[in-house]
Amino acid sequence: RDIAIRASTAGLRIIPASIRHMGTDRSKEILQSMYLEISGSCEVMMETVVDSVVIRDGRASGVRLADGTVIEAEAVLLAPGREGSFWMEKTVSALGLRIQSLxxxxxxxxxxxxxxxxxxxxxxxxxxxxxxxxxxxxxxxxxxxxxxxxxxxxxxxxxxxxxxxxxxxxxxxxxxxxxxxxxxxxxxxxxxxxxxxxxxxxxxxxxxxxxxxxxxxxxxxxxxxxxxxxxxxxxxxxxxxxxxxxxxxxxxxxxxxxxxxxxxxxxxxxxxxxxxxxxxxxxxxxxxxFYSLKLALDQDLMTSVPGLFASGDGAGVTRGVIQASASGIVAARGILKNR
Structure with missing residues (x-):
């Protein structure tokens, strides 16, 4: 409280937030644990380039890979991260989705x-x-x-x-x-x-x-x-x-x-x-x-295309790994809700 009061005298706003510090040294261990948890119930495809989202009858029905392979899906979640912001911009522009610059x-x-x-x-x-x-x-x-x-x-x-x-x-x-x-x-x-x-x-x-x-x-x-x-x-x-x-x-x-x-x-x-x-x-x-575009999303993080969701920094939804991980949970619940 004392720090926040002193900060305010200089025009600073302090945003209180609890931090659970993972640490660079533990990131490999934690990411490996996440991978093992996820890969137990689905296929994880590393270094696979997605070329576009497949739309059928006005609904997202899968993705097309760079090699032409089409992967069918009931729902598609776009979460490319900051590094994928250019890809995100290209992908959603091809779909004609309305975006707002951040x-x-x-x-x-x-x-x-x-x-x-x-x-x-x-x-x-x-x-x-x-x-x-x-x-x-x-x-x-x-x-x-x-x-x-x-x-x-x-x-x-x-x-x-x-x-x-x-x-x-x-x-x-x-x-x-x-x-x-x-x-x-x-x-x-x-x-x-x-x-x-x-x-x-x-x-x-x-x-x-x-x-x-x-x-x-x-x-x-x-x-x-x-x-x-x-x-x-x-x-x-x-x-x-x-x-x-x-x-x-x-x-x-x-x-x-x-x-x-x-x-x-x-x-x-x-x-x-x-x-x-x-x-x-x-x-x-x-x-x-780089998270400089924002999609028009509903409360479930679904775009104007039914079955197409977006989350994380690359979609302009969040600004940081903690918020991004939480947005993934929101999107997952939205996918289940809209099945």
Whole structure:
């Protein structure tokens, strides 16, 4: 409560949420357990490309694979995840379904000494803070906090770009002295623009072009309008956990509007994480989240095509693995209800 009150003085809204931290180190074990549970009652087809949804008599009746094989079904659930957002857009457009563009989330991964965030992470583990920025009134949020974690890269094959991410382990192995998390700026686009995914991948591609991958910059260097160099990074008080990041200048990559929102968020967070607004804080770029379309769905997550359901981030229903998993349960109940 004390943290939420202090946050409100800086214009921050803290969203309370219980977190069950799985940890990167346990993900393989948990996913394997899920696979064994599912495969016991159905066939799981890995690395199988779905080309289109089959519609018969106005109802979804299966899918057509890239090799031409048709798999018949009473219902079809589309859940491609963020990485499948381009596929989702192509698939639903071919069906003539009405879609609504969502804000594209673009930002940076922040890395600080773990002690700066401990007052927050000890209480929340992952604090979810939202700021409506003073300058542009954009919504900026924190995401995917990794106490004592590592900054990592993520290759998005569908977009052919390398972005930044982060993780932390559950059992303490690989524990670092740093904490990292994302600051993401949500930008709404209006007509006639209809390609927020393309916009996000273009910005990530700029970072790849300038640095050959992910860029890293000290906050102080960004504020003073200069690029970070290897020597400046080495003199800093925060040792980068992503050793392959190239020191550079994020102002050549991110639009001014995004940079301004990120800086205003960091300034606001300093109220609950004293020291984060210091010159040694590291910013990695860029981090992009692709879930930028939303289907018109009913309460059972069924589309306007009977028998065709959608769930998860790729369908614009959710923004995170916890919500996505819950939406899968909602869709499953909807499928049973509408049989």
């Amino acid at each position: 804000p594209v989330d673009i930002g940076v991964r922040v890395e600080i000494p773990a002690g700066i965030a401990e007052a927050v992470t000890d209480q929340f583990y992952e604090v979810k803070a939202i700021l409506d920025t003073p300058t542009f009134d954009d919504q900026v949020r924190t995401f995917c906090m990794c106490p004592h974690g590592e900054v990592t890269t993520e290759y998005l094959e569908q977009h052919d770009i390398l972005t930044v991410n982060g993780h932390s382990n559950r059992d303490g192995n690989g524990r670092t002295g740093n904490t990292n998390f994302a600051i993401l700026v949500s930008t709404d686009f209006t007509e006639p623009f209809k390609d927020p995914n393309g916009y996000g991948s273009h910005i990530a591609r700029l970072a790849n072009m300038l640095g050959g991958g992910v860029l890293v910059q000290r906050l102080g260097d960004l504020k003073h309008g200069r690029r970070s160099t290897p020597s400046r990074i080495a003199r800093g008080l925060v040792e980068p956990t992503l050793k392959t990041a190239e020191p550079g200048d994020l102002s050549f990559v991110l639009p001014y509007r995004h940079l301004k929102g990120i800086l205003e968020m960091i300034q606001a967070l300093d109220v609950i994480m004293p020291g984060i607004n210091g010159k040694h804080t590291l910013l990695y770029g860029v981090e992009v989240k």
